[in-house]
Amino acid sequence: MNSSNDITENFGTLYSPKSALVFYETKGTNPDMYVEHFDMDKNGNPINAHPLTVREANALAKALRTDKEKDKAFLKPKGILPTNILHINPSGKGSVLWHTKAQQRQLYFVNNLGIPNGKAQVPPMLWLASKNSLFVFALASDRRPTEKTPLHYAPFFNIYENGNVCMGTVNIEIKKSASVEEFTTAWEDYFFNSYFSHLLGGYNPIKGNCVNLWKDLIHTGEAFPKEVLKKNNKTLKNLL
Secondary structure, eight states: OOOOOOOGGGGOSOOOOOEEEEEEEOOSSSOOEEEEEEEEOTTSOEEEEEEOOHHHHHHHHHHHHHHHHHHHHTTOOSSSOOTTEEEEEOSTTOEEEEEEOSEEEEEEEOGGGTOOOEEEEEOOEEEEEESSOEEEEEOSOSSOOOTTOEEEEOOSSSBOTTSBBOOTTOOOOOOTTOOHHHHHHHHHHHHHHSEEOOOOTTOOSBSSOHHHHHHHHHHHOOOOOGGGBOEEEEEGGGGO
8 A cells, every 4th residue: 555744844044045146157268257146935936037136146245144153153262261270172163172170060860870969179180072972081280281191080970981071951052153161151051950860870979889979979078089080091182
């Protein structure tokens, strides 16, 4: 039995043609060029052919220039490069490698962990992020890391053994024109404002019980005990 179904709704975002440009060029040693502009009807057929107007040309140039400027602005520092930024790769999707010192952060946990939400001290951390992915590691010191600095597993839930963070249902929206400061702040907020729920990949990121660790830190407010950190046999150079 033959049947037909409309499956276009499964294609994702659909784009409809709005206009088209046709470039004509004369033959000869000194060719001349002419541009014709077409509108599109509801079926995607070209209609209303007319020479490209100055206003249309200016609108096109402005749109192209705006996109180019946005690409140039992405990951550009607002002023002097912040000292915690270690490496910036603006090409492709763009990525930043940075570190943070030990600090107090508000943390959130799902109910079944039995850990109350609250503020706790977290260790020095190393962050590597692109527009849509995040890797985090722990450091043993607040000192600015070098290529030889050994990395430790980040002592949190929702992180794979390779450091990749599972953001769950968090909606990541990094602006195309985000400065490096906006980019790093946004990722830190995404990480700490999401709910920690479970360990991933069947490994324990610390020496001891991860649930009890965070219960104690939430309750006491004491400095993070760096002796519980576990090395992961990587150095910062492995991330470059």
